[in-house]
Amino acid sequence: MQLYNTLSAEERKELIAKAGKDRLTISFYQYARIEDPGKFRDELFLQWDSMEVLGRIYVAHEGINAQLSLPAENFQRFKDHLDSISFLKDVRLNIAIEQDNFSFLKLKVKVRKKIVADGLNDSTFDVTNKGVHLDAIRFNEIIEDPNTVLVDMRNHYESEIGHFKNAVTPDVDTFRDSLPIIEEDLKEHKEDKNLVMYCTGGIRCEKASAYYKHKGFKNVYQLEGGIINYFRQVDEQGLENKFIGKNFVFDERRSERISDDIIAQCHQCGKPCDTHVNCANDGCHLLFIQCEECAAEMDACCSDRCKEIIALPLEEQRRLRKGKNQSNKIFKKGRSEALLYKK
Template sequence: MQLYNTLSAKEREKLIEEAGKDRLTISFYKYAHIGNPHILRNHLFITWDQMDVLGRIYVANEGINAQLSVPAEKFADFKNYLDSISFLENVRLNIAIEQDNKSFLKLKVKVRRKIVADGLNDATFDVTNKGIHVGAEEFNRLIEDPDTVLVDMRNHYESEIGHFKNAITPDVDTFRDSLDIIERDLAEHKEDKKLVMYCTGGIRCEKASAYYKHKGFKNVYQLEGGIIEYTRQVREQQLENKFLGKNFVFDHRRGERISEDVISHCHQCGKPCDNHVNCANEACHLLFIQCEECAETMDQCCSVECQEIHALPEEEQKQLRKGKGASNKIFKKGRSPILKYKR
């Protein structure tokens, strides 16, 4: 039984180009109590592999988190399959604002301890006891209320290129870092303020809303469907858009333009820019913001050292990488000391 990819990313990319057919980038999540995530994982892989679905999916005892690329012509079959799984029936699907047929080039379905790493080991914490979900119109009203505290539940490199007006944007590297920081900073407002949260598609602030209710916050809200769904509703209902800049996404695109505001800067020269790239040196692969001029000057690399390595023949680069683990810089997401204008 095949439970792994047989094609490389480059081979898959070529097939997608030759097919010339549209694909949809979709994400969804669902917190639920799953008894045997390994069985579900295998079932999902077999079925979606046959549908030519690609993407990154995490399954755990607490639920599922999926980011996918689905052939447009097979969307109905994909949706019917989801509806055949009891806890996924009518699950909300976030369809990307900007489509890219190459957003994912492999199908990866992995079993994890949690679908969102939170560092929590509290058995009394029930992730399904979530806060109040609100749509774009109600969200806009809430965040204008002086009794509301608006919190961005994403990481620093995400909020750097885009966030809601007047939002608290914790300077954190991971979701688990933000949970305790926010509870500490807002401890005196557990009863007198409305705690309103948002994230990319809703999965992180749903867990956070349950966590803060568990910690005693009385009025907890989250933006239904996150920034992705907010943008769709704003455009369909012609509402005022209160989001500035780009929404960072975790696929090949790395970002969706929500407003024309550019609120961040190139990490190498300081010019206004909000384009995330990965260093072209495969041994580095650092995620950072780079403008077109610096990309040309630096050959899409983060440093002169990486530029020199990237200029070597591919075989020499492979020999340099041989036997070495991934550089820790990849996890710094724009915090590397080599970046002069980092946040």
């Protein structure tokens, strides 16, 4: 019985290309009590692997957080399976604005302590006492109210390439970092201001809104379904789009364009640019913004040192990175000292 991915990303990419099927990129989450996350994880893998689902799915006692792709022809079968699970029946599915058949190349279903790393002790407050959910129409209205503080609950590298007009964009590396900073910055306005939050698909705001209500904020709101659902409503209903730039996404696409505005700059030359790439040196893999000209000049690397390394024989490259864990540096997302232009 196969319960884990056995193909490499390159092998999977080749199979997707040969299949020639249009795929849908989808995300969803649900907070719910899962008694045995391990067993639930295995059941999901078996069902979804048979449907050619690929993606990154986290399962915990508190629920599920899923980002995935699947052949469009299997969508109804997938939806029927979700509906057969009591707490996932009619769950909101955020379908990507821009589709890419190669958005995910492996199926990874992992059991985690939490479906989002928030650093909170959930037993100290009522996680179900959430903020008011806003659709795109109401959201557009309330963020124009002078008594509203609009807060981006995402990380700095996400808001750097796109955010809502007049939003507070905390300069943080992680979601857990943003929670105490926002509370401190807005502590004088717990009763007299509307605290309106948004994130990519809504999951971070679900927990954050309950946390801030627990901390004494009286008027707490969140954008229903996040930026992805907002733009779909704007597009379908002909509403004014108040988001500028790109929406960062956590798959091979890295972003979806929401407006034509380019609000970021190349981290190497300072030219207007909002294209995130990973350094071509596998021993670095730093995520940063790079324009086409710098990509050509730097061989898609973040620094001269990395450019030198990728020119070495592969065996020598492997030797240099052996035993080194670069994950913390990768997720500094453009804060590297090697980059001249950064937020």
